[in-house]
Amino acid sequence: MIEAKPDASDAQATERSAPETTEAFFERLGATADQLPKRLKQFADFIASNPDRVAVSTVAELAEGANVQPSAVMRFCQEMGFSGFSQMQKLFRSDYSQKWPDYATRLAKLREQGAESPSALLAEFVEAGRSSLENLMTTVDPKALQEAVDVLARAETIHMVGFRRAFPVTSYLAYAFEKMDVPAVLHSGIANINMEHVIRPNDAVIAVTFAPYTELTLDLTTKARAIGADIVAITDVVTSPLARIKAIQLLVSEFDVGDFRALSASLSLAIALAVSVGTRRNRNL
Amino acid sequence: MIEAKPDASDAQATERSAPETTEAFFERLGATADQLPKRLKQFADFIASNPDRVAVSTVAELAEGANVQPSAVMRFCQEMGFSGFSQMQKLFRSDYSQKWPDYATRLAKLREQGAESPSALLAEFVEAGRSSLENLMTTVDPKALQEAVDVLARAETIHMVGFRRAFPVTSYLAYAFEKMDVPAVLHSGIANINMEHVIRPNDAVIAVTFAPYTELTLDLTTKARAIGADIVAITDVVTSPLARIKAIQLLVSEFDVGDFRALSASLSLAIALAVSVGTRRNRNL
C-alpha cells in the first residue's frame, strides 16, 4: 500500500532510464545479471546468447525459447529500464537495420538546413560513400561475384556498356582491363556508331546501369544476350530491367546526397571484378 | 459463392506457391516486377532497395516508406505467393539471423576464404576505399576547396582534363555539370584533335591527374594557364607537377590494392565540388 519512499528510488533512477544502444544494454545486463531473480536471470542468459532474436521475435516466442512465462519477459524489460517489451525491441530493431534509417533521416535534416558550404557537402559525400561501401559487403552475393569472374575469365572479348552516370564505372573498367592486357571494348556511344555487331557469341558483356535506366544500355545488352553472349550486370535493385534477361546480377546500393551519389561502391565492385578477372586470365596463359 | 474450379488455378499453382528462400523471392520479384500494377511495382522497388527492413517492420511502416496503402502491401504479398504479410515476414526473419554478424566480422570472414577469392579482393577494396574517404577529410584544405568553388562558379566555361585512371573522375564531372546546366567541356582526347584553343582566358580548368602523370594532361593544363585560365587541380601529392603552375590544389590520397585503387575519395571530392559549383551558379541566375 505504501510506496517505497521516493528518495529510495534515487539509486534506481539511473538504473531505470532505458539504455540507448545495444552496447549499453548488454553492459548493464552484465553488471546486474546476478542480482536478478531466478526466472529473470534465466531469461537474461537466454538473450545474452541469442541477441539476434530480439529484433524479430514476439514476447511469446522469446518466453518459450527461454522457458519462462511471457510475464517474466515483461518484468525483465522493466527491470532493465524499458517501459515494456516494445520499447526494448525498438532499440534492437533500429540498432540492427544497418543504420539506414538513421542515416536517411540525418541526411534529410541536413538538406532542410541547407548546410551548403563545400566542406559540409564533401563531408556528406564522404559519409554516404562510407555507408555505401559498408553496405556493399552485404548486398553483393559472393557466389554471384564468383560466377561473374568465371564467365568473364572465359570470354573471348569483354564488352563494357554503361552511359551517363554509369560511364565512370565502365571507363575505369576499360582502363583496368587495358592495363592487364585483357581484350576489352568500351562501348562509348561515340559518333552514334552501332557497335552491337562486334559482340560475338563467345563474348561477355558487363552492363552497368542505375535507375532511371538508360535505354541504350538495355537495348545493347538485350541484343547481346540474344546473340548468345553472357551478361554481367552491375545495377541497383533486383527489379532492374536487366533481371529479365538472365544476367548475373551484382547489386550495389549507393546512398544519394541530393540528386547525386558518390559511386564509391560501384567503382570498388568494378575494380575488384576487373582485377579478379585479370589475374585469373593471366594465370591461365 | 461458387469457387473458381480447382483446375483453373493450375496455371497459377507454380506462381502461387510461396518462395522458400529470400533468394528465390528476389528472383521471382525480378522476373515479375514489370508486369505488376503501379502501386505494387512501387512497393516492389521499395523492398528491393530496402530488403533489410522487411524483417523488422510492420505493414504500416513499410507502406509509409514506400508511399502506398497498407492494403497494397497485402496485395503485393499475395501476388508473390504468400498467404499474407505475416508469412512473408516469417521468411525474412528466419533468413535474418544469419545476417546478424556485423560489418567487421563479415569482412574478416571474407578475407579468410583465400586471399585470391573475388570476395576477399572486394573486401580489400572496400577497406581501402573507406580509409581513403576517412583520410580525404583531413587532406583536403577547406579554404582551397572554397576557393576552387569560387573560381569555378565565376568561370565562363569549365574544362575537364584527365585521362586514363583519372578519366572516370572527369567523365563523372561532365555528367554532373550537364545535369545542372553548367557549361562544361570534357576533354576526352578523342580523335587526337587538339582542343587547347577552345580554352579562353575567362575559363577554368579542372585537371585531374595522379602519378605517373599523363603528359597530355600537364601539357594542356600548362597551356591553359599561359592563356590565363584558372586551374583547379585534383591530384595526389603536393609535389605534383601541377604545383608549379599556381593551380588551386585539392589533395587526395587513395590507398592502393595491388596496382589499383578504388577512386572513392577522388570521386567524392569531384562530385562535392561539382554540386557546390552547380548550386552556386544556379543561385546567381
Add this chain to the structure above:
DNA sequence: GCTAATTTAGAATAAAAATTCCAAAATCAC
C-alpha cells in the same frame, strides 16, 4: 517453523497489428 516479502504462473485485458472488404477511380477493349 512461522511470518512477511518477493517472485512466479497463468488468466484477463488492452493495444496494436494484420487482413478483409467494398466503393471509387483508373485503365482497357471495343
Add this chain to the structure above:
DNA sequence: GTGATTTTGGAATTTTTATTCTAAATTAGC
C-alpha cells in the same frame, strides 16, 4: 465515348501480440 475489368484507397473487422493483474508459490528473516 461506353461498358467491362482491373486497380486503388481507406475504413471495418479479425487476429495477434503486448501488457496488466491477482492468487498461488517460493524464498528469506527471525
